Amino acid sequence: MPIYQAPLRDYQFILSELLNIYQQTDLKGFDEVDPELTDAILQGVADFTTDIMLPLNASGDLEGCKLEDGKVITPKGFKAAYQQYIDDGWATLTCDPEYGGQGLPEVIGTFATEMKTATNMAFAMYPGLTHGAYSAIHVHGSDKLKQKYLEKLVSGEWTGTMNLTESHAGTDLALLRTKAKPLADDTFAISGEKIFISSGDHDLAENIIHLVLAKLPDAPEGVKGISLFAVPKFMVNDDGSLGKENSLSATALEHKMGIHGNSTCVMLFDGAVGELVGAPHQGLKAMFTMMNQARLGVGIQGLGVSDIAYQNALVYAKDRVQGRALSGIKHADQAADPILVHGDVRRMLLSQKSFNEATRALMGQQALWLDTAERHSDPVKAKQASALAALFTPIVKGFVTDQGFKACVDAQQIYGGHGYINEWGMEQFVRDIRIAMLYEGTNGVQALDLVGRKLLSDKGATLSLWSDMVKQFIGEHSANDAMKPYIAGLMDAAADLEKATGFIAKSAATNPDMIGAASMPYMQLFGISALAWMWARIAATSLAAIEAGTDEQAFYQAKLNTASFYMKYWGCQTRSLRKQVEMSSANIAAFDDNDF
């Protein structure tokens, strides 16, 4: 069975050394957080995820969910584990104290989420979706709705779902057909079929609050005519007790490649009673305000599963003896050398490791921007952070899940034939994480969002915010000889990104179709550059610690060596990605449909 070591030292490094969260005096509530509290929380989550969630990962995959008499039964052990999860209070970390939450920053919640998705992605999705429903009601719901639902969603006694997709309407929500008919008492009768509903029904909680997109009778055409409704599985009486069952049901479980432990349902709403969340016809807007957070959550899945896959591949590479090093026998006492001696095994492990560690730092940065947007005392700073978080959202979701998937495939590869066998657990990681490239907006949609919406809509203003930060960093460190290789790597990547950006800005107006054709290599180029920025910052922090005479020399030196690998190995991809951006117009957008 796969092992897991929560990367607690890395969390400390990112939180207190790289991002300095304990010095963020302008962020409301950050003063209540100190290293001891953070360590205690992250250690607690590490214990829970490793001891309780991880042992249910393989069995949950094998057993899957069952639909019996219209009710979904989760795999053995999930119910007890979930009960412990809410009893221990892990559901409440980043929620509003007014409703029983602990009010912790996202930057801490993000790392808790990483450990949950690493150890059991399917299980982690139950509280994950609940948090989405909590946020929707918290930000957009009426006081009445908040009083009715939030406390139970925060505690985890009730769970939540997001009902967006219909069979003919996935990316294009303008096409959706679910109807909302006004009833006498300010409620609505919701009718329609939704597919791909994660955690749609289950036996973990006594009630489920479905957030459902539907159209009112007077709705304008298209996406401006979509409203959001809260539709409970069981009606909730005024005293908070549960009433009669609502007219909705899970009619089928989707048969999926992975995340078998999560109940992905087809949901039928048959005049189910619900209440508006936010204003009529503003449902999509309400969804979009939660999107930066939701997409960060999916990106964290990419990181979490990639990291546990790496950890196990490394253990296997040290344990498995097979063949001899090309330079001669390394372990004469064994029948063969551990496969870690083989260059291609090392190459795959280093690619994973250098991706994971920088991505973890980037996730921390992104979460800190989200925190800053919400908590900074200066509204200008808050707005800038919000724009930066929006710019990086497609990177954090699209780039990270693409590369996280590849990292899992490489980790599986290190196991040789055993990687293909269920019992070793590696093939499950690949099957599970594959969905992260598809849901919450496919990665193609992420790339288009990056180029079409984030880059071109404000004429590069937000991008400049970030590239100015990069330039400032380069300026501050370029005189330091020890920083030279990292600064050089960062500058190379940034130069390719700048050229590619310029090309798109110039071509997009006259040839809009090229935007889509160029968007994916552009997103990958942006992602690699963003991680180069993180590695350069990690290198600077590590060099400073070494200069200051740290007694953890090995920890920081490993960071520097990994940074060197990253700049060379990942860095040399940026030029070809830029070239792919530049060739997209003539050779992709203009390719004749009949020639496919």
Place this chain on the structure above:
Amino acid sequence: MPIYQAPLRDYQFILSELLNIYQQTDLKGFDEVDPELTDAILQGVADFTTDIMLPLNASGDLEGCKLEDGKVITPKGFKAAYQQYIDDGWATLTCDPEYGGQGLPEVIGTFATEMKTATNMAFAMYPGLTHGAYSAIHVHGSDKLKQKYLEKLVSGEWTGTMNLTESHAGTDLALLRTKAKPLADDTFAISGEKIFISSGDHDLAENIIHLVLAKLPDAPEGVKGISLFAVPKFMVNDDGSLGKENSLSATALEHKMGIHGNSTCVMLFDGAVGELVGAPHQGLKAMFTMMNQARLGVGIQGLGVSDIAYQNALVYAKDRVQGRALSGIKHADQAADPILVHGDVRRMLLSQKSFNEATRALMGQQALWLDTAERHSDPVKAKQASALAALFTPIVKGFVTDQGFKACVDAQQIYGGHGYINEWGMEQFVRDIRIAMLYEGTNGVQALDLVGRKLLSDKGATLSLWSDMVKQFIGEHSANDAMKPYIAGLMDAAADLEKATGFIAKSAATNPDMIGAASMPYMQLFGISALAWMWARIAATSLAAIEAGTDEQAFYQAKLNTASFYMKYWGCQTRSLRKQVEMSSANIAAFDDNDF
């Protein structure tokens, strides 16, 4: 359910226009083949695979194989389909006429195999393994063994397996423990456990001939002490009738990520009676002589599954309407535009298409080299072809299955969320083809074989054979203006490959460990260059056909447009791969073990 259109026009193009197989007068037996015969055979295989094998692909995956009372039961429909397969004579195509085969060239058999693996990879493996056992006995077996087994293996009445791997001995066969004890009558008692045995037991045929690697009592240490044995499931009497059951059994079915329709078994040999194939201690050599063919077979899986995935993704991209083109509404009559209008969908489809078509041509070239090695009247030409086939074997296996897997992941991506759902069939393609990167030597082993064995062992002599062909082609076409873009693309790739080769040749002697670290990017660089060679040749052939006034203008123009895309999109990856080769020594091979 997925559709399949056998690429029959492409086969004609490759066989008669690109490779000119009907003008190969120096190849024994090629004179008996004409376009009519080839068309009839490939059309017959196309019909069988599309009508009989494809409908069993999803059901075979869902049902899987079962082990009951020590016997394996294949999925519903497999037995009847297999019976029709041998009744129709599809098992005999490329086999020796002396034993009932049709003696057809590999270059035709290769394309028959493509259609089989495309429509049902798990099913195709039963005859695939049989062909491997046939070849081993045909090349290395005594006359007595040949008389006993070959006719039934050729007809497909009996099937075969290859028993190499043990749980502790995969890549490193020197570690294997299975023993062969000499008995009185020139037979041997084989004892040991083998894992990952494809088609190890099943109900498709009345007998199974296992080819088993084991060690004789007096065996030298290591790979020079391994012998090969033919071990039947049922003993065969002198009159060819079946005798008593041998002491061997499938003790378990492996639980795998995919190819559920193939019975991958743990096999226990408990003093099972077998006969030597070839000389004592020469078993690995016997295995290696079949390896070029077996690895071509696995590469064809990469192509076949990639192609059916592409075909279905294209149908979906034309059918699925979602969103509007960035340049404005393209299909005002529909609620949305087909997703084929979106640049990133086009990019993925073009990447797949340009890979598949050139790979198909490369597979034809490789098969023709294998035919030439066996059939050419001039032993020098035969030897050169054999060396070229050996050089390209790791490309054809490792590069093609790596990229074929990626192509399947992209095809799945085009389906959005539906790509993750079993019923659409795309996720099965991804799960099935994943194994091709692992078995028959992992792709890391292929890359090491390319650099360590094929490149360095003859000091680049075989590589020069090929690069001279490339240079000659460039010389012949560089004056043709219409060929300029394709020649330029080929030259760019070839230049990067030459530099990378030079770097490895220079560094390998002083730093052997870098060979492993550099091998994977080198193999990818070689593969992209090889496909650039194929596209340049395809372009030249297509331009000639257009100049000659073909009435299939559209077919050839599509080839030219796809060639242009390939040169730009795939071509711009060669530089970064060369850079990855050059950085491997310091940053991978020398990376400290403790820093992982």
